[in-house]
């Protein structure tokens with residue numbers, strides 16, 4: 232007998248499954264949301280115990296205090312997974328936002344000591360409590376917008392000691408968060424001033440900090456900004472090798488502004504995902520497809536900064552798994568929530584609305600190494616569920632900015 236403490240029924244249910252195995256979705260499956268009309272999802276103790284359609288749920292036992300609800304034909308789908316954010320910062324960058332007009336300017340602003348360096352200063356000057364309060368608010372805002380799993384990177388400390396401080400603050404934020412946080416050590420974001428003349432020494436120090444990251448269980452993955460004039464492949468190779476040896480996943484900002492061969496490199500070293508990839512070469516895309524490594528598209532930064540967005544069709548036709556993320560950060564993508572990322576993924580990158588939903592759920596789960604646990608409404612997965620105020624999920628892409636997220640459940644508990 233199935234026992235449930237949460238049943239949402241009478242739904243247009245997007246299961247995002249089932250597939251025969253746990254691979255990320257490509258090809259025809261990349262646009263298949265597994266829709267079931269008159270569907271239901273039932274959960275117990277934070278885990279999904281059944282999904283289906285019609286009235287079979289009537290046989291289930293409702294435990295005392297269970298929430299049993301007819302959603303009246305509205306869309307019920309997996310909570311969004313946001314696999315790439317930089318939420319851990321203080322200070323806003325209004326000036327830069329107001330004056331910057333093109334992608335090329337980003338590297339110039341950076342060279343002039345602005346850009347990321349402004350955020351680094353503000354974050355260092357903020358107290359632990361101030362940073363924690365900001366993290367709490369931003370994680371809460373993401374949950375309100377339907378995100379039930381969010382990756383958050385360090386990266387505004389630059390120097391290893393400051394990065395460790397951010398990771399420890401993230402650990403505290405994670406412990407109390409209503410949704411799941413996947414923490415990433417962004418070890419090489421930009422070269423900090425004390426190391427200007429010695430990037431090898433910087434990478435050695437950042438690599439050494441890995442020991443403490445592992446000892447204190449501060450992160451699941453290590454990230455680096457592999458870009459012309461920032462860090463090249465040879466710079467970051469020892470860092471990534473050490474990360475893998477220590478049992479951490481590897482991910483990277485790859486070929487965002489220039490093709491530096493980072494997508495193919497991500498494939499070679501077995502990265503968890505390759506992110507941005509707007510300038511990935513045809514070879515890089517083929518390599519990602521062969522290795523079935525998710526390309527995480529970040530249209531928010533293209534939208535805000537004004538450079539060319541990644542062309543999703545290049546990845547979809549090559550059978551690269553495509554994921555979407557908000558890339559929330561104060562410099563290039565102050566974008567809130569996955570519905571906007573979905574809308575931009577469609578309007579800027581050329582995904583279909585259903586491909587964008589796959590990219591924001593199950594494929595994003597794979598981009599975080601959680602493809603078997605979240606991202607789909609299937610028996611045995613965590614009960615991360617969103618109810619939309621519509622009976623057509625394509626509205627997510629179409630009515631940009633509309634308040635469509637009506638209810639959010641994380642591990643079976645209502646969080647928004």
Ligand SMILES: [Zn+2]
Nearest residue numbers: 315317484558
């Ligand atoms: Zn980023």
